[in-house]
């Protein structure tokens with residue numbers, strides 16, 4: 283039988299390494315979804331990309347995207363999270379958030395979404411196994427530990443490194459930069475450790491999820507290893523992400539959002 287529901291309109295906030303790939307995939311066609319609008323800081327600089335799309339979307343400022351979309355995908359710098367997400371959830375719509383670290387300082391957006399019937403959806407992003415962490419959290423998780431190793435370019439400019447005057451440019455061997463909670467990691471590394479916050483929100487929260495961050499000149503990928511100890515299971519997970527054009531961002535992040543979008547109207551949906 284035909285599906286008579288109208289297409290879900292999706293808007294993209296930020297046309298960087300993640301947003302460009304999602305927009306292109308939506309334009310190529312995802313069942314039941316339509317790219318309705320995008321926001322870019324300087325749309326003129328994105329003309330070549332925009333004119334390559336088969337059905338060019340409307341270009342709007344980030345705070346207006348919710349007016350023409352059912353789902354807004356936030357893939358902009360983290361300081362814009364509130365500007366993007368607030369109008370979406372106020373209208374009772376869904377925001378897909380990749381700058382998940384910024385949710386910790388803007389957690390009232392979750393209450394706002396609840397009050398207006400909106401939703402905030404965090405994709406697995408550059409990580410792995412949040413389905414298993416979600417499932418384990420239905421029971422009791424005793425501990426979650428994550429160790430991240432990144433090449434130097436994947437960490438440059440992080441506030442923790444700048445504020446502590448750490449020279450990572452001339453490293454010859456791995457250096458442990460940080461050990462602490464996911465909440466502290468998100469403050470010190472806002473553009474580098476969204477994954478730690480996503481892991482914490484799926485499991486036992488940002489104050490009990492423990493994180494180590496290494497600057498490692500011997501790796502070329504963003505490497506994350508996770509150990510979970512729960513009453514239902516013990517599991518270890520690892521992922522080695524190929525950096526995208528943005529060395530801080532793994533290529534798989536955009537693909538994870540695309541997979542999540544595909545599920546919105548999929549007849550068969552696999553994984554939690």
Ligand SMILES: NC(=O)C1=CN([C@@H]2O[C@H](COP(=O)(O)OP(=O)(O)OC[C@H]3O[C@@H](n4cnc5c(N)ncnc54)[C@H](OP(=O)(O)O)[C@@H]3O)[C@@H](O)[C@H]2O)C=CC1
Nearest residue numbers: 296297298299300321322323358381407408473476528531
């Ligand atoms: N959850 C996860 O697993 C992961 C999350 N991330 C996070 O996702 C977010 C996006 O990452 P990524 O795509 O690599 O970042 P990029 O820097 O490549 O892209 C961000 C884009 O947002 C644009 N932008 C800036 N200001 C505005 C504005 N006012 N209106 C519209 N667009 C604007 C930028 O434009 P311009 O270039 O002109 O400044 C840029 O194109 C980051 O916060 C990153 O930390 C990254 C990896 C994994």
Ligand SMILES: O=C([O-])CC(=O)C(=O)O
Nearest residue numbers: 408474476477504531532
């Ligand atoms: O969490 C992030 O912001 C990015 C990251 O580690 C990755 O892409 O591997």
